[in-house]
Amino acid sequence: MREMVAFGKKLKERQIQEWQGYYINYKLMKKRVKQYAQHIEQGTQDRQYVLKDFSQMLDNQIEKTVLFLLEQQGHLASRIVQLGDQQGDAQQEAEISKISEQREAYRTVGEDLLKLLYFIEINAVGLRKILKKFDKRFGYRFTDYYVKTRANHPYSQLQQVYKHVGIGAVVGALSRNLHELQDRQGSYLPIYDHPTLPLQDPVIDSIRAAMDRLTHSTNFLDFLGQHALIMQEELQLPAPSDQKVDDEKYHFMSLLLNLANTFLYMVNTYIIVPTADDYSMQLGAAPTVCGIVIGAMAVAQVFSSVYFSAWSNKSYFRPLVFSSIILFLGNAMYALAYDLNSIWILLIGRLCCGFGSARAVNRRYISDCVPLNIRMQASAGFVSASALGMACGPALAGLLQTNFKIYKITFNQDTLPGWVMMFAWLIYSIWLWISFVEPSREFEEDHTTSQSNAVDSSALEKGLRQPLMISSEDKKDEDADQDYDDSEEASEESHLPANSIGSAYRLLTPSVKVQLLIYFMLKYVMEILLSESSVITTYYFNWTTSTVAIFLAGLGLTVLPVNIIVGNYISNIFDDRQILLASEIMVLVGILSAFHVIIPYSELQYICSGLLMFVSAEVLEGINLSLLSRVMSSRLSRGTYNGGLLSTEAGTIARVIADATITLTGYMGVSRLLNMTLLPSLFICIGSIIATCYTYNSLY
Template identity: 60%
Template sequence: MRSSVLKLCLGPVDLHWLGSGLGFMLVDLALVASIANIMVGFGKKLRERQIPEWEQYYIAYKTMKKKLKEYAAQASRSKEDRHRVLREFSLMLDRQVEKTVLFLLDQQGQLALRLATLADQRTSIEKDAEDDDRIDRIDDAGEKTDWLIEEYRAVGNDLLKLLHFVEINATGLRKILKKFDKRVGYRLTDDYVATRSNHPYSQLQQVFKHVGIGAMVATLSRNLAELQSTKESLSIYEMPSTPSFYSQEPVIKAIKAAEDRLTNSTNFLRFLGQAALLPHEDTVSVEEVPEEEYHFLSLALNLGNTFLYMVNTYIIVPTADKYTASLNVAPTVCGVVIGAMAVAQLVSSVYFSAWSNTSYYQPLLFSSVMLLLGNIAYAVAYDYRSITLLIIGRLLCGFGSARAVNRRYISDCVPLKMRLQASAAFVSASALGMAAGPGGAGLLTFDTTIFGFTVNDKTLPGWVMAIAWLLYLVVLCAAFKEPTRSYPSPKRKSKSKSTPDLSILPSSRSGNTAEEGLLDPLLPQDSSLNNKDTDSDDEKSDEPANSIGEAYSLLTSPVKVQLLIYFMLKFAMEILLSESSVITEHYFAWGIQQVALFLGLLGLTVLPINYIVGSYFSNMFEDRQILLFSEIVTCVGLVVSFCYGGIPYTMTQYISGALLIFVSAEVLEGVNLALLSKVMSARLARGTFNGGLLSTEAGTLARVVADVSITLAGYLGTSRLLNATIFPTLIIGVVSVIGTLGTYNSMF
């Protein structure tokens, strides 16, 4: 009987999941179990949630870890020994997985059998109620219905317990593979994932394919919905996909969250928020950010700094070439003028990141002052006829880049339940600023003199931004509240008895859970044993990197590829935006208003595109699939944008190529940062030299190189500028595609 029910429960093989990467599902299920257990009140330490009677079915992480030390020494002897070690270690993993798989199948069969029994009992109760309409019989049927509901809830809780079992084993497998890669110096993860995720008889497919669990989720959802619904004739399949009882029924809510994670579901807000690349909420306990200390106006001012800075960055793009030309300098020197801000940001990102360890108000104040002075210098350079003063003004603006502070404030000072919305607001503020900057420049068409200073379309961006930063500075001094720093700093030791609500993580499929010590249940309960065989890398696993060199040493190949992709997309976007005024004037005789309108409309595509990807594409494809596709589309856009000799360069060609480059680069940014948070070491989630700083530095360096390239290419002549800048961008794009293919199996 059990075997037949089990067969019915598991159903046919889902070919879609056979082609998906194992690592991706490792992360999914780890997060699923965390979210589900938290939602049903399992807010205790993982050691307290250990299931003693299942201890023998967990993968033997401790044993494999000890064996790994022997293998690491043997693999260094010769090539033959290395091959033998790879084979033996893989077989050992296979045996551990097989043990877990068989137990999982047995438990799924037992749960399916309980559901089948409950279905029979429900049918019997309903038949008795139809045959006898006496009041006492009806009341008795109502009591039995309540009993059925509680029984279905009990099955749901046991299903969540089983998911937690999967989480612990998946996490252990992922971590032991990473340890093998590090100790032996060979990327076994790539080979193991590729062979086991695609083989038709892989034991791992039975764990990470969700058909069996999905069938039980459907049964539980349908029966609880029907038993609690007053619309007796309405099937659950005819109800809305998110019935109102989901918000009232804890078990259904938890299972629905698990179902969403298992089907690779996401939403616009979470997809948008992940682009902020904030430290994950599981590195901060709930008590560390008390809700009563949250100050909305301070958050608004923090986001205001983000918005104004992005406006400040791009407001000069439509007029920079004409400004430099008016100072008797080649128009292509606009690349240096625009890029000067990014050069200074390479330095400011580091000291602002360090400064945010002690204060938020002071760096925001300093940022506002520097940007105020920088914009004044930019504006008065016209009357002083000084290109040097113009560049100094932009350098001062770059020294005021507080994006590291903006990110850090959200992760440290916003309550957990609001952090997803704040992260999305951070990305939205950046996107709107990017659109408002060049778009607003097209409206600044005055030409007059005030107090002896020229105010025209070239200097107005500087004057307008100076006034904006002055007003911002006044409000900042009056309204910003420095948060209390009574909570422990980033050296995380999960002492809190409360568990954060992981359901609002910006990157809901993050792999950081695997790096944050979720393996306690895999270890012996005897603390004396736990204290033995503790590696130095385990002892330092909670410590942030203390220098750029140490941070760089933590970068694995997948992380380096992700940073290269980030460099590529920022390089492509900067080339497109910074040279747009020169290119469009040369080929199409566009003026400031036309360039501003074009760039403003490009910027406005950011939120709609992110909405489409976050709400639809992310539900149908893996992040790494979207990443690779977007890289290819970016390269296609670059090919379209080339000016081919003998063929007239048309406006349609330019706009089409620009749209492909810009839109695909925007999609790349969100997906790339989501994947970066998964493959990056947990030590880079905190401290001064964190993942956010590294990605900012990579993107800023890309902008610097791109702007310098525009200026250097200008010496070849305006007619050759387009191809001279597009070609190296295409080369970088192709290299990033090759790098993605080479580390594809590690991107989970």
């Protein structure tokens, strides 16, 4: 909340007075949207006229901004050319003072370039917001039309706002010249010949960060961190006071404990997958009851995500302690169910494990207590811990192949996962109690007054409105539009977090809903593949528990390499929406290739189709959440009902339904299990592809 209130203030502070006439006039366009709505209601204008008129207005606004942008690029380029001529003379004379002056001159150009990048970013954000507002008012189809007709046109000015190809040359020239002026033991090394040598200059670092935000360029850590859906604010430059508060609240060991909780929970989730069918049969149930056994944890997580997210508003330590205790008890019950010969004890134990899911706390700790400058790395750590736990769980199960008794308590491949995790949570609880530091809440209390004042003054700031205004003229028009601003605009841009599931749902645009559907689909497909793997491979190939464990661990180990490839290369070559659609199609191909038709079902077919489904779903998850974090309302970045909670709920519900599908389909016979569980995956995947095509241009 503190960062969101400061967000509007920082935008106001960054506006450049002499450039105000060249910003996109967000206020004017917002008022025009209101007028269109009134005219349509009165019948004085039709939708076709509104479409054309507003398109022309947007074209004019974008053209004004782009021409100014090109003019400023030219000025910067001219200054760099002049400095280049002076640089040659300075290097020939090799005077330290002149070289130092050259550096400062280039840095001054860099600071002006940084202002221009912020100018572009503010206009890009404003353009996205006015398109979203128009869609919200008139049926969500204008963005699709406008992007489709403008984005790919050879004379597209929209591309200049979002892609700004020309400015990259200015950035490159500035970086190269500063790099050559950097003294490296008496030699000047060109940046192109020695790309691995870093340029230590804060101006260049800031420029690169701004360029990456504008182009959505990623590296492995950025892409991996986006999986956590810990939403990053646009124009992420915290004020010094905000950074101080973050530093005071941050504690490395506490972050490490949160990541350890994430890792252990994922191990706990998947350690039983290779043996759940055998355990069910040992207790007198059908092997497909493994679906309920595995899914019981997800059922409880649907509810635990909400109360843990709410609890983390007040504390992080207490919910983590509660989580550890519940998971300790749940695993003990899971292990004891064998000797008690009770499937119900087994299921209750798994439900307890689900009620101990503190992933919402882990995510909220990173979002609230980790400074912005390392938040993406912490988010990547969260995702890496999850991926590693997913791989280690089945692998550990494959190692627990033994059978002995101690005082009538059985230790075998079915019960040892419970005993091992019970012991792991005991050790974790002790570590947590000794090392965790509860972040101080005094900082948030100190900011309460300033937050309320900021909310009260929202009529003056209105999020992005102020820097996008041409001027503060025409007070009467502003007053006349006040009722509209206070109702619709305040609800959209006041940055207050959603206070209920209903209010969070109302903030979801059709494109966001489609992306949540995609997330549901990929989690459903992955859960079907993983949860029924033991039953399917035993029926068709007579795989042992160790073989199933190796297969599942192998799938889990693909997560990080796949994200390295996509994050460093693929996402920087293709648009996210292109990768999104291509990944969905590959998931569909994997599903189709997994069906058992007339020919005998082979291990090669199962492994290849499973690998294709899993890897494609992993790529899809990263790209989908990357897009989701950009198009989702900033009001969903904090509070109990945040974007991370919504995505977690969508994925968890998908897992519950998938596991229930396995158990229900099992009553039709194991021979039909594979095809009957793949059919829903097929239909949901096709539906998500159609929905993606429908909202494709709104993802621009």
